[in-house]
Amino acid sequence: MSEIYLDHNATSPVLPEVASCMAEALRELGGNPSSPHQAGARARAALEVARGQVADFLGAQPSEVLFTSGATESNATVIHSAFPTKMGAVAGLERRHVSIGSADHASVMDPVLQLEKEGLQISLLSVDAQGCLSGSEVLASLRPETALCCFLWANNETGVVHPIAGLAQAATQAVTPTSASEPPWIHVDAVQALATQEIDFSRLGVDSLSLSAHKLGGPKGVGALIVKEGRSLTPLIRGGPQERGLRAGTENVTGILGMGMACRITKERRVQRLQEWGALRDLLWELIRAADPTVSLNSNLSTGLCNTLNVGFAELDGRVLVEALDLEGVCVSSGAACSSGSLDPSHVLTAMGRSPAEARSAVRFSLGEGVTQDQIRRLGELLPQIVSRVRASSRNGTGSHG
Amino acid sequence: MGSRVIVAMSGGVDSSVAAAMMVDAGHEVVGITMSLVKGASRCCSLDDTEDARRVAERLGIRFYVANYKDEFEEEVIRPFAASYLRGETPIPCVGCNSRFKFRYLLERAEALGADSIVTGHFAQIRQNEESGLLELYRGQYEKKDQSYFLFELGQEQLRRISFPLGEMTKAEVREHARKSGLTTADKPESQEICFVPEGHYVQIVERYFPDELPGRGDIVNSAGEVLGEHRGLHQFTVGQRKGLGIASPERLYVTDLDVENNRVVVGDAHELDSKEAQVRRVNWIAGKPPEGLIRAQVRVRHGHAGAEAELQIMADDQVRVYFDSPVRSVTPGQAAVFYDGDKVLGGGWIA
Numbered sequence: 001m002s003e004i005y006l007d008h009n010a011t012s013p014v015l016p017e018v019a020s021c022m023a024e025a026l027r028e029l030g031g032n033p034s035s036p037h038q039a040g041a042r043a044r045a046a047l048e049v050a051r052g053q054v055a056d057f058l059g060a061q062p063s064e065v066l067f068t069s070g071a072t073e074s075n076a077t078v079i080h081s082a083f084p085t086k087m088g089a090v091a092g093l094e095r096r097h098v099s100i101g102s103a104d105h106a107s108v109m110d111p112v113l114q115l116e117k118e119g120l121q122i123s124l125l126s127v128d129a130q131g132c133l134s135g136s137e138v139l140a141s142l143r144p145e146t147a148l149c150c151f152l153w154a155n156n157e158t159g160v161v162h163p164i165a166g167l168a169q170a171a172t173q174a175v176t177p178t179s180a181s182e183p184p185w186i187h188v189d190a191v192q193a194l195a196t197q198e199i200d201f202s203r204l205g206v207d208s209l210s211l212s213a214h215k216l217g218g219p220k221g222v223g224a225l226i227v228k229e230g231r232s233l234t235p236l237i238r239g240g241p242q243e244r245g246l247r248a249g250t251e252n253v254t255g256i257l258g259m260g261m262a263c264r265i266t267k268e269r270r271v272q273r274l275q276e277w278g279a280l281r282d283l284l285w286e287l288i289r290a291a292d293p294t295v296s297l298n299s300n301l302s303t304g305l306c307n308t309l310n311v312g313f314a315e316l317d318g319r320v321l322v323e324a325l326d327l328e329g330v331c332v333s334s335g336a337a338c339s340s341g342s343l344d345p346s347h348v349l350t351a352m353g354r355s356p357a358e359a360r361s362a363v364r365f366s367l368g369e370g371v372t373q374d375q376i377r378r379l380g381e382l383l384p385q386i387v388s389r390v391r392a393s394s395r396n397g398t399g400s401h402g
Numbered sequence: 403m404g405s406r407v408i409v410a411m412s413g414g415v416d417s418s419v420a421a422a423m424m425v426d427a428g429h430e431v432v433g434i435t436m437s438l439v440k441g442a443s444r445c446c447s448l449d450d451t452e453d454a455r456r457v458a459e460r461l462g463i464r465f466y467v468a469n470y471k472d473e474f475e476e477e478v479i480r481p482f483a484a485s486y487l488r489g490e491t492p493i494p495c496v497g498c499n500s501r502f503k504f505r506y507l508l509e510r511a512e513a514l515g516a517d518s519i520v521t522g523h524f525a526q527i528r529q530n531e532e533s534g535l536l537e538l539y540r541g542q543y544e545k546k547d548q549s550y551f552l553f554e555l556g557q558e559q560l561r562r563i564s565f566p567l568g569e570m571t572k573a574e575v576r577e578h579a580r581k582s583g584l585t586t587a588d589k590p591e592s593q594e595i596c597f598v599p600e601g602h603y604v605q606i607v608e609r610y611f612p613d614e615l616p617g618r619g620d621i622v623n624s625a626g627e628v629l630g631e632h633r634g635l636h637q638f639t640v641g642q643r644k645g646l647g648i649a650s651p652e653r654l655y656v657t658d659l660d661v662e663n664n665r666v667v668v669g670d671a672h673e674l675d676s677k678e679a680q681v682r683r684v685n686w687i688a689g690k691p692p693e694g695l696i697r698a699q700v701r702v703r704h705g706h707a708g709a710e711a712e713l714q715i716m717a718d719d720q721v722r723v724y725f726d727s728p729v730r731s732v733t734p735g736q737a738a739v740f741y742d743g744d745k746v747l748g749g750g751w752i753a
Contacts, residue, residue, distance in 0.1 A: 320513045323466050327406070327432065327514055386515075393512035 004330045004375045008215075008368030009156050009192060009308060014258070015217035015369060021261040022219065025254045033251050034242065043253050050260030054224055057263035058209065059200035066225045066233070066243050067256050071191045072107040073236065074210035074225035075150075077247075078187045079111045081234040082148035083120060090118040095147035095184075099123040101133050102351040103160075104152045105189060109347075112150075121145070130300050131160035131352045138167055139174045146184040151206075153193035157335055157348040157364060159299045159308025161197065164188050168205035185231060191215050191223075195266060195368065196273055196306055207231045213255065217369055218262030222255030277367045278306035280376050284365060285309055287380030292387055298349060298362055307367040312354070316391045318363045324386050325363075330379055333364045404429040407564070408511040408519045410503050411435050411457065411465070413450030415586045416522030416567055418457040419575045422582040423566045424520055425461050432514060433458040433465040436502060438474040439597045457584050470506055477501055479597060483610040486603065486636040489659030490735025493551075493704070494595060499523075500554035508562060518562040522575075525549040526568035527560050536560040538687050538746040542569040550704045553739045553749030554685045607636045619664035621648060624657065624673055632666045635659055641674060641731040675728035681721040681738045684750030691715045691748070698740040698747060700725070702732045708741060721750060 005013065014022075025046065031039030033047050048062070055062040068074045082098070083090050090096050100108055102124045116122055123141035125133050133151070142149065149171050154161045172183045186206040190199060195216045201209055208231060212223040227233060233246045240248035281301070288295055288311055298310035313321060318334035325332055335346040345359030354362075409421040411433040424431045435454045451467055458465035478494050478501070485492035503521055511519045524541030525548055536557055541547040555563070567575055579587035594601055608615060621630040630648045632638065637645075642656040646668060657674055658667035679702070686692075696715070699708035700723050710726040723738060732738075732752060739749035 319469075320510060323510075324514050327464060389515060390513040393509045 002329070004371075004379055006365045006367060006371065006379070007331045007333045008195075008371075009159075009364065009366035010333055011214045011220060012195065012217045012368045013370070014214075014219060015262060015265055017265055018218055018258045018261045022254050022258040025257045029253055029257075033253060034240075043251075046257055047251055047253055050256045053260035053263045054211075055226075057199070057267045058211070058226055059202045059204075060209075060226045061202075061229075064201070064226050064228060066227060066246055067251060068223050068225055068247060069221055069252070070214075070223035071105075071189060071210040071212040074208075074223055075105075075107045075187070075189055076111055077225055077233060077236050078150075078185070078208050078210070079108070079115070079148065080236050081232070082185050083115055084234045085115065085118055090115050090120045092119075093147070095145045097121040097123070097143060097145040098148045098150070099125055099138065099141040099146060099184075100150045101125045101127060101152055103127045103131055103155055103158075103348040104150060105156065105191075108150050108152070108189060127160075127351050129353050131155055131158045131298075131348065133162060133167065135167060135170055139170055142171060142174045142184060148185045148187060151186070151188045153188050153190045154197065154305050155348060156192045157298075157346055157362075158310045158352070159192075159305035159366075161193065161304055164206065165204050172205060192305065196270060196277070198270070201226050201228075213259035213262055216262045216266045219255045219258040222252050222259050224259070274306050277371070280367055280371060280373060281306060281309050281365075283373065284367075284376050284379065285311075287376070288383060291380065291384040296358070298352070298354070309365040309367075310349075311363055311365070312358050312361045313363060313387055313391070314361060316361055316387070316394050318361050320394070321363050321387065321390050324390050325382075328382055328386065330382065333366070334360075334362060335364065405518075406430040406432065406514070406516040408507065408514065408516045409433050409463075410507055410519060410521045411454040412522070413453035413457075413586065413589075414522065414592065415579050415584070415589050416524075416575055418454070418522075418584045418586040419578045419582070420520050420522040420566050421457065421463065422461055422578065422584065425463060431461070431463040431520075432516060433461075433463050434507065434510065435465075435467050436507065437467050437469045438471060438478075438498075438502065440471050440475065453586050453589070457586055460584060461582075468507070468510055470502060473506065474498075474502065479606065480610055482595075482603075483607045485735050486607045486639075487611060487614060487616070487661075488735075489635060489640075489661045491639045491641075491733045492735045493737055494597075495551045495704075496554055496737055499551050500559075504555060504559045504563060508559065511562070518564055520564045520566060522567050523548045523552065523565050524567055524570075525552055525565050527563060527565060533688075535688050539568070540741070540744045540746070541565075541567070543571045546572050549746050550701055550737065550739050550749075553687070553737065553746055555687065556685065557687075557689055560687070604637050616661075616664050619666070621646065621666045621668060624667060624669045629654075629668065635661060635664060635666060638666050640733045671730070674730045676730075676732040677725055677728050679723040679725075679729075679732045679738055680753040681723055681750040682719065682753050684719045684721050684748055686718075686748035687746055688748075691718055691721075696740075696747075698742060700729075701739045701741065702729060702752065703736045713740060719750065 029043045029046055031043040033044040051062045051065050055065050125137050127133055151167055153164050168186045171186055187208045188206045189210045191212050194211055207228045209226040214220040235246050237248045242248055294314045296312040299308055322332055322334045345356045349359035407424055407429045409431055411417045421433055435451050455465055478497050482492045482494045507519055524546040526539040528537050530537055540549045576587055616635040618633055620628045621632050622628050638656050640656050652670055654668045655674055657669040660667055696713040698713050700711045701708045709729045712724045714722040716722055734752050736752050737749050738752050740747040
């Protein structure tokens with residue numbers, strides 16, 4: 001029986017069109033984009049076409065697109081640019097405050113928490129039971145020393161979507177800079193929003209935006225940072241003139257072309273997806289609820305991502321359910337893929353007020369290209385038996401020494 | 403395809419071969435590495451997990467890492483440390499087996515729809531044709547026998563366990579690994595207690611019970627004469643000879659740890675001898691104690707060959723052992739395991 005892949009929020013398998021485009025690039029584009037000869041020029045031209053595709057997809061200018069290895073690097077670049085530490089001197093910066101969400105991704109949280117040791121002041125914004133930031137708390141956290149404010153557009157674990165334009169507008173107007181001449185840098189990590197949300201960078205009101213190609217059917221290991229003109233970046237990687245000297249290293253031409261193609265396709269299909277994936281997601285929820293009335297919902301079906309369904313299965317360990325489903329050919333996740341080896345319950349769910357046990361009972365189903373109604377129905381048939389088996393095993397210890 | 407089985411894969415050669423044998427036998431094999439110890443440790447380290455993963459890839463089987471670090475800390479490491487504060491010398495490998503491999507992992511197997519779990523232990527399970535009961539036997543090759551660590555198993559567990567290496571020698575296991583192309587074929591043996599770095603158990607006691615450490619006290623002989631001073635009872639174990647800090651013409655050993663009076667008692671080798679032992683929390687493999695007078699060979703630690711003895715059943719889970727001739731270093735905290743030849747009758751904890 002074929003595999004049912006419902007882990008598109010971890011990564012969405014490469015689209016066939018992207019694979020062909022990359023295969024062709026590997027065959028045909030052998031030159032270095034920085035070389036002056038024909039082979040180099042061809043690679044350069046292809047790179048710029050891809051830059052145009054990414055810009056077009058996001059409503060940005062090509063000049064605002066900086067290619068990186070992915071959103072983790074993009075986020076790190078923004079944080080590094082807002083707090084250009086020299087020998088642990090954050091404490092000496094005039095503007096040394098940052099606001100981030102408590103359910104943000106580790107690629108924002110970890111570097112910021114690291115800088116806290118060097119004197120960075122952090123406001124960790126709470127989220128409500130739905131996983132939403134409160135606009136008023138965001139505003140209250142901002143002050144003249146705030147150099148950076150990070151938002152996660154859509155949460156990878158729960159699919160909660162933030163009204164970024166509204167938050168950004170409020171944040172920009174909230175602070176009347178005193179000694180500093182400009183309002184805080186507003187950054188948005190859009191990785192999980194890319195596949196389904198309408199994104200128009202030019203009207204979003206943020207200063208920068210991160211993306212990763214692999215969440216929209218592009219290759220892994222490539223992404224971009226979109227930066228408004230006027231915000232200057234401090235490179236993380238030096239040693240070459242590539243990307244206007246802001247990101248040294250010979251460009252990942254093949255990967256970037258794949259990303260360009262993935263952006264193009266996503267733009268074409270986005271509206272259609274909203275309906276298709278949403279319907280499948282709703283069907284899945286219906287089947288799950290019918291199979292097990294005790295389940296709880298960690299996603300918002302009306303305002304959240306149309307492809308994401310995070311479900312709490314009472315009294316079982318979500319990680320074990322993930323394994324049990326895997327053995328039947330169903331790929332799902334118990335949280336963010338990068339933290340699935342971790343012992344701690346999801347920080348996203350606990351930030352939403354779920355107890356550790358509730359958070360550990362969560363399983364995320366995330367849909368994407370290629371998921372069919374037939375697959376969802378098959379899963380619906382499989383689930384009751386597997387859920388009850390997993391639940392029974394955790395209720396009855398089998399050992400003789402209780 | 404045969405039934406689905408779970409193999410507990412440590413990343414070592416034994417469990418690798420156990421997995422390979424189950425694949426050869428046509429089972430749908432799922433490998434699981436239990437991640438037990440927080441931080442860096444030789445046991446369940448990332449390297450070992452990666453070794454296990456590589457073997458699973460080579461064998462073409464599913465592989466998962468099961469995280470039981472919190473449970474292991476509470477149910478194995480902390481009691482291990484506490485045991486020293488009571489003047490005992492603990493052996494955590496028994497509980498690790500009965501609670502982790504053969505309880506939590508069995509639960510996992512059930513959840514994953516597997517019939518049984520398989521480990522690389524050198525021990526054997528056989529069914530008694532008359533009684534229908536399952537019996538636990540030493541590994542065929544005595545040198546590698548691990549039955550001492552398995553005495554807490556019960557019938558329910560044995561029914562769902564299999565030990566494919568029970569009749570093999572270590573050399574045969576390594577040979578099998580080489581033939582199967584497993585990278586773990588020449589991996590060295592793990593010997594000491596996996597979560598105790600270099601045998602430095604004192605650090606673990608001090609880390610878990612910083613406020614309950616015994617202070618300085620006297621080192622005395624059996625007559626009560628003070629011979630010196632110690633800096634904490636938990637730094638000594640019964641049978642210890644080195645590091646006493648006492649000059650003496652004859653060899654002195656720790657013969658007793660007197661927790662009540664915070665005294666280390668030392669004496670000559672003969673004072674380590676016991677003619678009997680109290681054994682508590684006894685488990686019988688058959689589910690209940692045998693009837694009548696019981697002759698058995700009793701092993702009082704893993705390295706002990708066994709001593710002839712008579713067992714007196716005081717209660718279902720309490721036994722008094724009378725050795726035929728004195729046995730050296732019968733140490734509280736260690737396990738006493740009762741054998742009838744190669745068969746494990748049961749065992750318990752020396753008081």
